[in-house]
Amino acid sequence: MLVVLTGPSGTGKSSLLERCFAADPRLALSVSHTTRPPRAGERDGVDYHFIDDAHFDALVAADAFAEWAHVHTRRYGTTHAEIARLVAAGRDPVFDIDVVGADNLQRAYPDCLRVFLLPPSLAILEARLRGRGTESEEMIATRLSNARGEIAHAHRFDYLVVNTSLDSAAQTLTAIIRAERRRVARLPDLPARLLAGEEIA
Ligand code: ADP
Ligand code: 5GP
Helix, strand or coil, X not given: CCEEEECCCCCCHHHHHHHHHHHCCCEEECCCEECCCCCCCCCECCCEEECCHHHHHHHHHCCCEEEEEEECCEEEEEEHHHHHHHHHCCCEEEXXXXXXXXXXXXXXXXXXXXXXXXXXXXXXXXXXXXXXXXXXXXXXXXXXXXXXXXXXXXHHCCEEEECCCHHHHHHHHHHHHHHHHCCHHHCCCHHHHHHCCCCCC
């Protein structure tokens, strides 16, 4: 199962996913490529693959991306190879990507689960973005003005989670993912396997 998490910058997507990964070891972050520089503490190959524009151009030309987009003045993308790597390892890939990426990924994988993370208020969103202390004033303004446009697309997603407390948001997202895994469409042969004498779970 592919899980897409989208929401404005500063809503708490990375913080929330850290908790979900600790709670559910089958989930694994799809590590994107980006042309933005690393923040203090970010690790190449773990948080992102940090690459320059020429390298990004080469990946686009080689058709390496399942989706990519311009976000907040930089480029970000998910490679086919990253998805294949996680699926081959038996993991459920989780994508922390923007609205454009979420739409493109849904075109490629129509049964992906799409969750939009909302802040409790726009004032709290701004406080979180500032409080993180990673962006210039200009970048904070860009990200906040893009937030309104992103939230206008939230109704097209499958689920809305509000990040009031990280504990409750993580419980909600984990519950959504667990329930989605039990959809009949994702387990079409389970009853037949039971009837064939297999012990199922
Ligand atoms: P995103 O990945 O969506 O850009 P982050 O996970 O980096 O957002 O979170 C932005 C900031 O808000 C971080 O400083 C984080 O510690 C803080 N934060 C995230 N969720 C909460 C929450 N529920 N309550 C208070 N602060 C939060
Ligand atoms: P940040 O610079 O704060 O890490 O991320 C900025 C925005 O880019 C976030 O909305 C994040 O979800 C999005 N993003 C990160 N990786 C990708 C990706 O691979 N593709 C797309 N389309 N968006 C991404």
